[in-house]
Amino acid sequence: SQTIHQWPATLVQPVGSPLSLECTVEGTSNPNLYWYRQAAGRGLQLLFYSVGIGQISSEVPQNLSASRPQDRQFILSSKKLLLSDSGFYLCAWSSGTGTGELFFGEGSRLTVL
C-alpha cells in the first residue's frame, strides 16, 4: 500500500533563517506531488505541484520554492523565512494519471518568530 511521510512535524525558526521540509511517498511510482499551506480559518492554499522530476509549478508568488530531486521526494524550501510564512504545511500525492484521490501527509507546523 502507499504511504506518505512528511517531516519535521514541528519547527520553530527565527525570521531570516532557511527552511527545508521534506516529503516522500512509498508504494507508488511517478506520483503527482503537492505542497499546500493551511492557515487558520482560511482553508487550503496550493503552493506548488509537480508531475515529474524537476517539473514544478507554482501557484502563488511567495518566499518559498519547491524541488523534486527524485521521483517520490518533494522538498519545500526557503532561503530566508518571513513571519508570514508561519502555518501548517501539507504534502499530498495523487496518481500520476491525474485521476484518483488526493492523499495527505501528517503535516508540518512551522512557527516563525
Next chain:
Amino acid sequence: QKEVEQDPGPLSVPEGAIVSLNCTYSNSAFQYFMWYRQYSRKGPELLMYTYSSGNKEDGRFTAQVDKSSKYISLFIRDSQPSDSATYLCAMRGGASGGSYIPTFGRGTSLIVHP
C-alpha cells in the same frame, strides 16, 4: 464568488444525531468529489470519493452529489464524539474537462457532544 463555498461552522450536535455537511460550487466542469476529515493538528484524511451525481455509502457516512444544483453533501449517521473534526469538501475536473487539481472548501468544524 468563490469556486467552492462551505460554511465554516462550528456545527454543534448531540451524540447520536444525524449530521449534514454541505458544499456548493460554481464550476460545472467538476466531476469528482471528495470529503476529508481533519483532526486538530493532523493532515486531512480521505473519507469519501465520488464521481458525478448520485449517492455513495460507507458505514455511517453517505456522500451525495447533485450536479444539476451544484451541491454536495456528507451525512453522518449516529454521530459520535470521535467524529468531532473539521470536514473539508474538495472537487476537481476529469477527462472531459476542468483541472485535475482539486479545489477545496474552507472546511466545516463539527463538534459532537456526549
